Amino acid sequence: MTNYIPHEEEHRSHRSGWLRAAVMGANDGIVSTASLIIGVAAAGSSIESIMLAGVAGLVAGALSMAAGEYVSVSSQSDIERADLAIEKQSLEDNYELEVLELAKIYQERGVEFELAKKVARQLMKHDALGAHARDDIGISEISSAQPFSAAAYSATTFSLGAFLPLLMAWLVPLSWLTISVAISSVIFLALLGMLAAYVGGAPIKIGALRVAFWGAIAMGCTAAVGQLFEVVV
Template sequence: MAESTGTDASDSDLPHPHEPHDTSLASRLNWLRAGVLGANDGIVSTAGLVVGVAAASTETSAILTAGVAGLTAGAISMAVGEYVSVSTQRDSEQALLAKERRELAEEPEFELAELTQIYRDKGLSEETARTVALELTAHDAFAAHAEAELRLDPGDLTNPWHAALSSAVSFTLGALLPLLAILLPPVSWRIPVTFVAVLVALAVTGSVSSRLGGSNPRRAVLRVVVGGALAMAVTYGIGQLAGVSGI
């Protein structure tokens, strides 16, 4: 790998020795946030679909068919997209790890000097940095370099199947809310109840995702609520036009 130097490396570019714990926590929070956003997608897309159909027809079977079809298609699409994305990321990570393993076998002294420099750039003295590098190398050279240089844990790479499953589940759970909200009430209350239920759910998901990401909750809630309301209003209008015209 390219040799690190004191002029091109910084604390922001290199992990702290204790960072694996922080990285693990950040990874879990990212997965949780992704799940919340997947549920949000399920809510908005299914709500827009069923509200549009309900505006055009009062037939419960038509609404149910459209809702289930939308839920199924959306969950599969989310799962496939997440699987492809994470598989690509995992392939890249494995390629980097393979390169690092090869460099350790071919140039152990250079890699030791590189690891020492990483800890020098963190503020350790030359002697302490080399001692740390030597001890980590003796314990597990590959893991030490993967962590310090690549910020990867070789034994804990993201599983694309887990990602696909969690994405499909979160989308499905989100999609179930508008589907149930429009099917359970009497015909005259279907659309109003769905609007209220969806906007409340979006406010909750917007608040949760903003807190996980450390952003402003009010702004996040406003964005998702306005976006969801707009999506339902547009599909409702299209449904009304389709129903009136007999399409």
């Protein structure tokens, strides 16, 4: 008898929840804070006003990201709980029909129907609700909503991202502030895109370009608004 040697593969889908929240938070932190700093600087404001706007943007943005992520992911969690409640009641009322429903799913995936029924019965004997949650509804431990972790990741990474352009604005002379913050922020965004692509197993160059491109567009637009405000005033 051949001994079974366990084979484990490294999959990246389990990172999707926290990676999305972390990347979105850091990206928004860099883009929104850098854009705010550049827009205020382009309007001819003092360094004190620029830094005040940047710090206010960091605090407001981090709290907004946390609240937004918590509310949106909590809504997803509410939907999942409601679906599980419906499925639990259906298992109590129509157990045999639920067996056939699960067997039909496995049959559509290529399993012979009689074998599919046996598999469905064994899985449901072990964990009926878990089997239907996974294969019928599409809820798994990996994809299930985690409101608190999503909020924490977003707020923390937003703050870290926002700190980078703020630090650059504080270090450089006012005459170099706009160009320095813009260039450094594009570099930060490109590095963020590369890191996110690497962790997620995506092409690194594409990840860097798409994040840096849209960040540059946002900063360019706010700079134009700042210039327009200065001219109007």
